[in-house]
């Protein structure tokens with residue numbers, strides 16, 4: 001045979017593993033390289049360990065809510081090494097399952113870094129061997145950004161290191177206002193750490209519906225997390241008992257830990273894409289067509305490295321669609337519209353479809369339905385957290401364009417609401433569904449009065 005393999009996948013994360021397995025099951029000879037741990041960001045240092053930490057952090061609120069329900073808890077205490085090590089045990093178990101599933105499917109794993117030599121060849125960087133393949137799939141994901149040239153940047157950590165801290169800091173400053181920043185802020189806050197977010201924008205969660213953003217801003221502050229907006233770091237210095245962050249407005253914050261959560265970039269640095277002639281955009285993302293094919297016919301790219309919708313289920317879809325297109329003779333483009341997403345903050349967010357601002361831009365006239373209430377669960381606990389629900393509807397066709405929820409179980413609700421938005425159901429059809437009582441979700445069915453005036457512009 002002309003090539004060592006039919007397919008060589010670089011990166012064993014959500015997308016790469018799925019693509020490798022499906023291609024191999026379709027009869028292709030497949031190898032995969034992973035430079036860190038098989039499973040990728042989601043399993044090793046993203047969604048999975050994060051959700052466990054979210055669960056762990058939630059207990060502090062449960063404990064304080066419990067009193068109103070008649071429970072007395074004597075001085076609950078938290079032990080970080082126990083949670084950290086239990087999470088890591090589960091992560092290791094899952095990584096093992098990913099590895100054995102690859103092997104069972106007939107894929108050859110190489111646990112080392114791979115770089116491109118040309119359009120059909122990769123070099124394994126530890127062993128130095130060169131391997132040829134008819135096709136190469138780039139599935140190298142993303143990496144956390146660090147602020148360029150910030151004095152003292154080396155004193156901070158990113159989400160990668162946050163899972164493995166030796167000890168929980170007493171105080172933390174988090175730079176950033178995206179979902180990773182907010183989620184870690186709530187994790188640390190819930191675990192008893194004095195938490196401070198510094199963000200250069202004037203609100204958290206850019207890209208989400210404006211009402212959700214405003215709601216999360218209010219609730220995050222109310223929960224006790226300090227928010228400093230329209231500000232960034234100018235320097236970090238070591239002090240006698242920790243770190244000092246000097247802000248661009250001249251103020252400073254004393255802390256024990258700094259976490260950078262200012263965004264992620266496609267992981268293409270040093271990959272050798274230029275040697276193979278693969279086109280990338282200004283962020284370094286591999287430019288691909290709807291079938292994930294790059295500018296070079298033998299090279300494809302999927303998942304976060306293409307910077308389309310950077311979520312695990314999307315990377316998996318991309319990987320599966322690539323393998324179906326190329327190895328199962330079923331050309332499958334991936335539809336990246338109406339992908340639901342969540343932010344596991346306090347309260348959590350679940351959202352799908354267009355926010356009000358984007359809907360006005362793309363559809364013109366829209367109808368808005370909105371409710372803001374204190375959920376039943378909080379009434380006798382004294383918890384002041386409020387829930388926001390919002391529907392965005394096309395005024396012309398009555399089609400449901402977006403469902404946006406901030407409240408307990410919002411991500412679970414959004415997964416199901418996504419079916420309605422994806423299917424293009426109308427508000428009339430949505431309303432014809434009988435409510436389920438007593439739930440918070442029933443409020444989604446009971447929004448009949450539309451807002452009179454637009455409440456937020458794009």
Ligand SMILES: Cc1cc2nc3c(=O)[nH]c(=O)nc-3n(C[C@H](O)[C@H](O)[C@H](O)COP(=O)(O)OP(=O)(O)OC[C@H]3O[C@@H](n4cnc5c(N)ncnc54)[C@H](O)[C@@H]3O)c2cc1C
Nearest residue numbers: 011013014015035040041046114140141303304310311312
């Ligand atoms: C803190 C955090 C929380 C997140 N939470 C969520 C969530 O709740 N829900 C959700 O859907 N998404 C979440 N994400 C995003 C999600 O993790 C990614 O969208 C997903 O992992 C992308 O999959 P991928 O296959 O494209 O890349 P990845 O999973 O990143 O896999 C890429 C792999 O390639 C490896 N690699 C890179 N370069 C090379 C090379 N040259 N040679 C060999 N191996 C290489 C990397 O080590 C990595 O293992 C989160 C991300 C982070 C950082």
